Amino acid sequence: MPPSDVPQDIYDPAYVKGVFDRCSGKYIAFSYVCSMGFTERWRRQCVAMLDLPDGPVSGYDLMAGTGEAWPHLLERFPQVDSIVAVDISSGMHKRAVERLHAMRAEKIEFIEDDVLESRLPADSADFVLSTFGIKTFDRSQHARLAALTARVLKPGGQFAYIEASDPKGWILRPLYLLHLKFVLPLVERLFLQGARDFSMIGTYSTNFGDARGFAEDLAAQGLEVEFRRFFFGCASGVCGRKPAGD
Template identity: 70%
Template sequence: MEDVPDIYDPAFVKAVFDRCSRRYIAFSFVCSLGFTERWRRQCVAALALPRGAATGYDFMSGTGEVWPHLLGANPEIEQIVAVDISSGMHTLAMERLHAMRSDRIAFIEDDVLASDLPDASADFVASTFGLKTFSPAQHRRLAALTARVLKPGGRFAFIEASDPRGWLLRPLYLFHLKTVLPAIERIFLRGAQDFAMIGTYSTQFGNCRQFTGMLEGAGLIASYRRAFFGCATMAFGHKPL
């Protein structure tokens, strides 16, 4: 009997995103009809960064596409520490977005849950489209990590592509994830089947509501919000003073 891989195992996740990193930006933008960029902006808006010197983390940073939005929201950010497990994603982020901001962006290439990040070291934590690669048990650990690394009053915002349960067009959305995306990959990307995992991760993730509760359980003030009929959802808030 063939072994079924654990799709949340860090080694499995790293391998998937290393293989698809070179085409990830174009594929995600086109196949989300441009919504991923809009949702990044909404995530940063929910983060509600105050002006002034600040240091923070970009968890599961991927290709670093949220950095321009963060620096635009607060030009006085001193440093963004990007944490991601994928070597391929880090390499691409450095090539595309890091060069002009090398004095303000640092990298940690590691599983964020295994990284030894200092307590109370961040004014903010942001994360865009990385939650789906974690299991519920890993989400609980991530919530505790977020609470630990934030300074009192520090802010956080997570956004993730989600399953829009209750939406009239949900069957069409799921057809897009489960049928259209794998077909595009087979035809144009030589059948690597890595991008199809994005649909698998998204539908198994559900939405950010449960994670919002975990953040509250970790002692944070957290809110939940839907975007575009629930095709993306957010968990955002702050650490009490």
């Protein structure tokens, strides 16, 4: 559970922005070490859910964070001509810009914005990608994100989302929840001296459950959707496409 002084609406965009602004400086190292490297593995698997056509393609990385998905995307699909990355956190924005290598900078544009309020043009993307961002939305916000996904994709365009999840039914689930709810906050208190922001990542993940509900939201928008589980359900994802006839 979140700390007692956490406001009731932890999904308010201003609150989410504050959490990730404050922890942005150490987010990369913390997420990698405390996930035992699984975050990088799941990012690769998220990218692998796409099957992009040959020839120049462009798209969006939503809730892009510090841009850890970009190397995997550009390595697997060198035909990607441009990526527009959207994130609400100015701290994450700064870290992402710092991480842009010269060989990638010309391909990536960063927009600092609340993705649900963004004015991304309709039928403008060959793909939509997002890694570890949808847990910071509640169910009504998931429906809005699904509508945005359907709107911005070109006919035939593809999407892939992945998120840390609650592995219900897994025999080792109690140990996983212990890691999220007690180990992560302990690491933060002992080594990061943070404002209990990293512990909120565990709260968001357990509240999220898995991506089944989001898959239903995407299907309700007329998208072709497949739900997938990774590592016994510790992560879940959705992928699919906008029908070419739309």
